[in-house]
Amino acid sequence: MTGRTDSLDENAVRRAYARWARFYDAVIGPVTDVGRAAAVAAVNSVARRHTGDVPLKVIEVGVGSGLSLPGYDRHMRITGIDLSADMLALARKRVDDRALGHVAALEEMDAGALTYDTAVFDVSVAMYVMSVAPNPDAVLDELARVTKPGGDVVIVNHFARSDGWVLWFERKLERVAALIGWHPAFGREQVLNHRDLDLVEERALGLLRIFTLMRFRRRA
Template identity: 45%
Template sequence: MTTSDTLPDRLRKLKLWMQGRWKGISREARRLDETAVQTAYARWAPYYDMVFRAPLYWGRHAAVKRINALEGHVLEAGIGTGMSLPHYGKHLTVTGIDLSEAMLERARIRSAEMINIAGLICMDASDLSFPDNHFDVTVAMYVMPVVPDPAKVLSELERVTRPGGTVLLVNHFSTDHGPRAVVERWLKRYADRLGWNPEFPKSRVLRHTSMVLEDEETLAPFGLFTLMSFRKAEDPQA
């Protein structure tokens, strides 16, 4: 990335980098470019709430409502600027992670008066540093279609969730029939500009987990998003 890149250019390149589509670039060059990636996030952070608060409201509201009916320690992966934080029940302990320190700084400001926040940590969701079985509930909202390896992220969420605990995902999942499928296939060519993959079937999640899918809830607006609730198997030795 060059210093002359516009914000949209940087965001498109950020998306390409995250999906591993920069062909012919060395591992060292990729590593050196992480600074530019963080710069792109930093430039985007001030506008994030303004752009995404409304379209992501329903999924965020549904997930937090489910979590508030539970107990214990919650991990939110990809917490961003922390729009969900004020809505978690005070009976919960909440930890949030995100790849962007700039996003987390805004989340820390938002949660400054909250006493149930255990930490807001800069961390890769596909390589969590938490021990096994550490959280009662884990949640990732709008994360899976924008990470390079969704299966690895789901595996990590499952690993750090206690036996019998809950893993929640909120995402747009594509369909394979009807007018919406046609539109999604057409939009796929613009995935890099959109910042998400319109053609992301549920199978990309379901085939990579042994957890039990307990419930699905179709969400507004227009049924474009789905909340999936998984239960991690109980430890047979417990």
């Protein structure tokens, strides 16, 4: 796999989300609801199988405005990170307004260079992150690194199509990708065949099946 630092960089992503932050929930939120609900449900199902006395530790990279946070089961401990300070401000307000005590931390951080120790989270989640990350390879490496052996890595993303009307739409959207901080022609192969992750579930989401959920197991 190769990174995509030539097409998107950290500052471009920050600028894009600074512009979009106040409109994100209203404009992007409804479009991404299906994937967000599926990812949160997948994490909650892991939590229900968890038998330890210590709460399940979950990291969500690219937590954005925190739209997913109210959906997680309350007995988990959720850490959210994002590159955008503007989006994190919205997430912190959501936590305060909704009294989301299961949210342990919200931190400004690059998903491709996490400052956490190795193997500290039971589940790692990335929703709609891979196609906006300046270096998606590094993000996947970090998701695997901070996840405990036997833990899950849950990814939701749109992956490029090889034909059909969706491919036509993607090509048109490439022209404005920098404005919205998104790279629509992101290939599925870029998250497969990681040395530390085994794919255990993959399914298309929604009526139009534009988004895909992938669940990986961290190798022991």
